[in-house]
Amino acid sequence: xxxxxxxxxxxxxxxxxxxxxxxxxxxxxxxxxxxxxxxxxxxxxxxxxxxxxxxxxxxxxxxxxxxxxxxxxxxxxxxxxxxxxxxxxxxxxxxxxxxxxxxxxxxxxxxxxxxxxxxxxxxxxxxxxxxxx
Amino acid sequence: xxxxxxxxxxxxxxxxxxxxxxxxxxxxxxxxxxxxxxxxxxxxx
Numbered sequence: 001x002x003x004x005x006x007x008x009x010x011x012x013x014x015x016x017x018x019x020x021x022x023x024x025x026x027x028x029x030x031x032x033x034x035x036x037x038x039x040x041x042x043x044x045x046x047x048x049x050x051x052x053x054x055x056x057x058x059x060x061x062x063x064x065x066x067x068x069x070x071x072x073x074x075x076x077x078x079x080x081x082x083x084x085x086x087x088x089x090x091x092x093x094x095x096x097x098x099x100x101x102x103x104x105x106x107x108x109x110x111x112x113x114x115x116x117x118x119x120x121x122x123x124x125x126x127x128x129x130x131x132x133x
Numbered sequence: 134x135x136x137x138x139x140x141x142x143x144x145x146x147x148x149x150x151x152x153x154x155x156x157x158x159x160x161x162x163x164x165x166x167x168x169x170x171x172x173x174x175x176x177x178x
Contacts, residue, residue, distance in 0.1 A: 129152040132151050132152065
C-alpha cells in the first residue's frame with residue numbers, strides 16, 4: 001500500500017565554498033505537521049549536500065547538488081500522547097539550484113531536489129543566503 | 134565558548150565565501166512507509 005501527502009517545509013541552510021565551483025551545503029528542514037483525525041505526523045530532515053556550480057555569472061548562479069539526507073518522521077496520537085512510531089531513514093538528494101543577484105551580500109536562491117529514500121519526495125524551496133565573511 | 138571562538142576565527146579567515154540563510158517551500162508526494170499507513174488504519178478501527 002502506497003500513500004503520499006504534501007507538506008510545507010521551513011529551514012536553515014549554510015554553504016561553505018571550497019573554491020569558486022564547489023561548495024558543501026548543510027541544511028536542516030522542518031515540515032509543518034499534518035493532522036488526520038487524532039493522528040499528528042511531523043518530519044524533519046538533515047541534509048549534507050555537495051554543490052557544483054555550472055554557471056557563475058555576476059548576477060546568476062546555477063548549481064547541481066547531490067548529497068545525503070536523513071529524514072525523521074514521528075506519528076503520535078493527540079488524544080493520549082501515545083507515539084505510534086518515530087523513525088529515521090537515510091536517503092539520497094539529487095537536484096539543482098539558482099542563486100540570484102549573486103554579486104550581492106544578500107542573495108535570493110531557489111532549489112529543487114528529489115529525495116530517494118523510504119520517504120521519497122520532491123521539494124522546491126525559496127530563500128535567502130547571506131554571505132558572512 | 135572554545136568552539137564558538139574557533140568557528141568565528143574560521144569564518145573570518147576563510148578565503149572563500151561562507152553563506153547562511155533560511156528558506157520556505159513546498160514538498161510534494163512525501164511517501165509514507167507501510168507501517169505509518171497501518172498505524173492510521175489501526176487507529177480508525
